[in-house]
Each structure stands twice: as structure tokens, then as C-alpha cells.
Amino acid sequence: MIKVENLYKSFDDLAVLQNIDTTINHGEVVAVIGPSGSGKSTLLRCMNLLETPTEGHIWIDGEDLTIPSTNILKVRQKIGMVFQHFHLFPHMKVIDNLTYAPMTVKGLSKNEAEVSADKLLAQVGLSDKKDAYPNSLSGGQKQRVAIARALAMEPELMLFDEPTSALDPEMVKEVLDVIKSLADSGMTMVVVTHEMGFAKEVADRIIFMDYGQIVEESKPEDFFSSAKTDRARGFLDKVL
Amino acid sequence: MNLDFSQVVPYIPFILEGIWVTLGFVIVAIIIGFFIGALVALVKISHVKFLRQLADLYTSIFRGTPLILQLMIVYYGIPQLLEYDISPFLAAILTFGLNSSAYVSEIVRAGIQAVDKGQLEAAQALGIPYRQTMVKIILPQAMKNILPALMNEFITLTKESAIVSVINYLDLMRRARVVGADLYSPLEPLIIVGVIYYMMVMVLTMLGKLLERRLRKSD
Ligand SMILES: Nc1ncnc2c1ncn2[C@@H]1O[C@H](COP(=O)(O)OP(=O)(O)O)[C@@H](O)[C@H]1O
Ligand SMILES: [Mg+2]
Numbered sequence: 001m002i003k004v005e006n007l008y009k010s011f012d013d014l015a016v017l018q019n020i021d022t023t024i025n026h027g028e029v030v031a032v033i034g035p036s037g038s039g040k041s042t043l044l045r046c047m048n049l050l051e052t053p054t055e056g057h058i059w060i061d062g063e064d065l066t067i068p069s070t071n072i073l074k075v076r077q078k079i080g081m082v083f084q085h086f087h088l089f090p091h092m093k094v095i096d097n098l099t100y101a102p103m104t105v106k107g108l109s110k111n112e113a114e115v116s117a118d119k120l121l122a123q124v125g126l127s128d129k130k131d132a133y134p135n136s137l138s139g140g141q142k143q144r145v146a147i148a149r150a151l152a153m154e155p156e157l158m159l160f161d162e163p164t165s166a167l168d169p170e171m172v173k174e175v176l177d178v179i180k181s182l183a184d185s186g187m188t189m190v191v192v193t194h195e196m197g198f199a200k201e202v203a204d205r206i207i208f209m210d211y212g213q214i215v216e217e218s219k220p221e222d223f224f225s226s227a228k229t230d231r232a233r234g235f236l237d238k239v240l
Numbered sequence: 241m242n243l244d245f246s247q248v249v250p251y252i253p254f255i256l257e258g259i260w261v262t263l264g265f266v267i268v269a270i271i272i273g274f275f276i277g278a279l280v281a282l283v284k285i286s287h288v289k290f291l292r293q294l295a296d297l298y299t300s301i302f303r304g305t306p307l308i309l310q311l312m313i314v315y316y317g318i319p320q321l322l323e324y325d326i327s328p329f330l331a332a333i334l335t336f337g338l339n340s341s342a343y344v345s346e347i348v349r350a351g352i353q354a355v356d357k358g359q360l361e362a363a364q365a366l367g368i369p370y371r372q373t374m375v376k377i378i379l380p381q382a383m384k385n386i387l388p389a390l391m392n393e394f395i396t397l398t399k400e401s402a403i404v405s406v407i408n409y410l411d412l413m414r415r416a417r418v419v420g421a422d423l424y425s426p427l428e429p430l431i432i433v434g435v436i437y438y439m440m441v442m443v444l445t446m447l448g449k450l451l452e453r454r455l456r457k458s459d
Binding site: 077083085090 | 356358359361362363364365366367368369372376377380381384455457
């Protein structure tokens with residue numbers, strides 16, 4: 001479903017991603033882990049072209065995102081993204097946060113958009129917050145709304161960039177549960193996370209990054225019990 | 241102490257009429273200034289360097305020369321160059337509108353840049369086109385932050401509007417001068433229009449506060 005080939009990304013002189021090669025298959029859940037500054041966010045952001053790759057190719061459903069003729073807006077419609085800091089639209093009610101993009105981008109009628117938004121709010125357990133403004137919500141609620149907002153576009157792929165890192169500890173679970181049930185429903189997902197328990201339980205595959213490279217890629221049970229590289233073992237020693 | 245307001249009484253309707261004359265072109269100029277200013281602000285943050293430079297030049301010309309000079313150049317220059325007899329009203333809304341837009345564009349640009357970059361990214365990630373992103377997501381948030389500065393600009397414009405009296409536009413200020421000349425007593429009508437200007441500014445200030453409160457309902 002998404003294939004990254006020989007990807008390089010640098011900011012001015014700083015090489016942030018080097019020689020990234022990986023494929024994410026339909027229905028697969030991939031957890032990306034690694035030390036801070038290792039390029040996890042940049043990799044994720046290249047996948048929906050929030051960052052422009054310096055070199056290399058990214059294919060989604062056989063379409064090369066890195067060639068100029070690709071319609072970026074169309075590609076982004078297929079990819080939902082959830083950010084560490086939510087980035088809900090603060091001047092819109094929760095319901096409008098969910099319906100604005102489907103109405104504007106996909107041309108849904110207000111009614112159609114609201115019907116599907118209602119379903120999604122129920123799915124993330126926030127039906128009662130429909131008419132609330134984001135600033136009145138807790139962090140966990142905001143992130144669940146953000147997930148619902150991304151899902152409202154009916155994406156084929158979801159990208160999560162440390163979705164629980166900005167949350168108070170007691171709110172982590174409610175968000176992880178939503179992501180988990182999404183994974184169970186068969187959604188293709190790439191999740192950057194520091195929640196090792198979550199990665200172990202939910203991911204089909206772990207990508208471990210360090211210094212802008214993919215150092216190790218393996219099944220979670222292998223990765224957590226017997227990592228192949230010193231760097232991965234060193235990292236796990238620190239976080240586990 | 242030689243102050244006699246009673247002699248002004250017969251002229252009161254004439255002076256009060258000036259309120260509408262002044263308000264009329266000030267409101268139109270504010271609207272023109274706001275929309276052109278917002279547009280110029282969008283150009284200033286665009287990716288086309290040439291357009292950005294053009295917008296900066298536009299701003300610097302209007303901010304770098306006296307308003308009264310701009311007004312006279314428009315009023316006397318357009319008939320000379322285009323052989324079109326521009327009315328004082330048209331000259332006034334054009335000059336004040338464009339002049340104000342230069343200041344508004346700087347205010348709006350700063351406001352847009354102060355909006356969290358994550359808002360733009362969230363909109364991009366959803367596939368929302370640039371224009372809608374700006375108009376429906378970024379600008380409304382920028383507006384909230386810059387409302388006080390915008391109100392300030394509108395108040396300045398209202399007060400500076402008195403300059404139109406130099407092109408014989410019968411605004412409040414001009415009327416005070418006319419009445420003063422008629423009575424051989426300039427001070428009383430000046431004080432009266434002074435009070436009127438002050439009240440107009442107070443009303444604008446109150447409107448601004450009201451609007452601010454409405455926009456803050458999402459907090
Ligand atoms: N827009 C940017 N400009 C310059 N440097 C950046 C930018 N974004 C990220 N970086 C740098 O790229 C490196 C990788 O960042 P990031 O992908 O955010 O890492 P991670 O998500 O793994 O913590 C860091 O050194 C960071 O400072
Ligand atoms: Mg990151």
C-alpha cells in the first residue's frame with residue numbers, strides 16, 4: 001500500500017533521513033520507535049508530503065508522490081494524520097471539526113457529513129461533546145476528536161505521530177484504546193510511539209530508527225526479546 | 241472667558257449632518273482597507289517572491305508618505321492624468337482605503353504568522369485546499385488575536401479622516417470651519433465636533449470590545 005524507496009531528507013546541511021527503504025502493506029500496523037531526533041516524525045511527514053523528500057520515492061497504491069505531476073491534495077485525502085499536539089481547529093465546534101474537511105474536500109452535504117461524524121464521535125466515545133469547543137476538552141478527549149476528524153475523510157492509511165506523548169498519564173489509555181480498536185478493524189497504520197507495551201501488543205512490525213536510518217525492522221516478539229543490533233538493545237535498556 | 245455656544249445653535253443641524261458624511265466615507269474606507277489589506281497580507285506570505293516584494297513596496301509607499309499628500313495627489317492628480325473629474329468622496333475612500341490597507345496588511349500578516357503552524361499542517365493533512373485553509377481556518381484565528389490592533393487602526397482612520405477637509409469635502413471638520421468662519425468665532429464649533437469625534441471613537445471602541453467577546457466564545 002505504501003512503499004518507501006531510497007528516501008533521503010535533509011534540512012539545509014542536516015541529513016535527517018538516510019537511505020530509508022520499507023513497505024507497509026494493506027492492513028498492517030507498523031510501530032516506529034527510536035530515540036528523540038532520530039527522524040521518526042520526518043519520515044511520517046514525508047509520507048503525506050508535509051515534508052518534501054530530498055531524494056527517493058514514495059509510492060502509495062502505485063502512485064509516486066515524489067513526482068511533480070502528483071496531485072498532493074488527492075493523495076492526502078487517502079492519508080489521515082494524528083499529531084502529538086492534536087491541532088484541532090479551536091474556532092470550530094467538535095462537530096464542525098469533523099465535518100469541515102469532508103464537506104469542503106469531498107463535497108459531502110452537511111447532512112451526510114454530520115451523519116458520519118455522529119457515528120465517529122460515538123466510536124471514540126464523545127457523542128456528548130459534539131457541540132463543545134475544543135478548548136473545553138481534556139487532552140485525551142481532544143486527541144480522540146482528532147482521530148475522529150482524520151477518520152471522517154475515510155482514509156486508507158492512518159499516520160500517528162506520538163499520539164499520547166502530550167497527554168497526562170491517566171489519559172493515555174483512553175486514546176490507545178481507540179487506536180487499538182482501529183487497528184483491530186483492519187486499518188493500515190503507522191504509529192510513532194514511545195509506548196512500548198502498546199507497540200508490542202498492537203503492532204505487526206516494529207521499525208527501529210536511529211540517526212535518520214532504519215536500524216532494525218522485525219516482528220515485535222523478536223524485537224523486544226532479542227533485538228539484533230546493539231543500538232536497539234541500548235535503546236530498549238533505557239526505555240523498558 | 242469668551243465662550244458662547246448659543247450662537248452655534250442655528251448651525252447644529254448642519255454640523256450633525258456632517259456625522260453621516262464623515263461616517264459614510266470612513267465606513268467605506270474601513271471596508272476597502274480591510275479587504276485589500278487582508279489580500280495584501282496573503283500576498284506577503286505567499287511563495288512568489290516577486291509578488292511579496294511588490295506587496296512590501298506597496299506598504300512602504302503608503303506608510304512612508306504623508307496621508308494628506310496622498311489625498312491631494314489622488315484628488316488633483318487623477319483629473320490631470322486621466323482627465324476624469326474625481327469627486328471628493330471617491331478620492332477620499334480611495335486614499336483612505338488604500339492607505340489603511342497598507343497598515344491592515346501588516347497587522348494581518350503578523351496575525352497569520354502568529355497562528356500555530358500546526359493548524360496549517362492539520363488542514364494540509366486533511367487535503368483542504370490552500371485558499372479554504374487560509375480563509376476558513378487560519379484567518380479566523382488570526383482575526384481574534386489582531387482585533388485590538390485592527391480596532392486601533394480603524395480609530396486612527398476615523399480621526400485622520402478630518403484631513404479630507406483639505407479637498408473641500410463637507411465632513412464634520414470642514415463644517416466646523418465653515419460655521420466658525422460664519423460666526424467669526426472658530427472655537428465653539430471646533431469644540432462641538434471634537435466631542436462628536438470623541439463619541440464616534442468611543443462607539444467604535446465599544447463595538448470592538450463586543451466583537452472581541454463574541455470571538456472569544458470558543459475559549
Ligand atoms: N523543519 C526542520 N528544520 C530543520 N531541522 C529539522 C526540521 N524538522 C526536524 N528537524 C531535525 O531533524 C531531526 C529529526 O527530527 P524528527 O524527525 O522530529 O525526529 P523524531 O521525531 O524522531 O524525534 C532533528 O535533529 C530535528 O532537529
Ligand atoms: Mg517526533
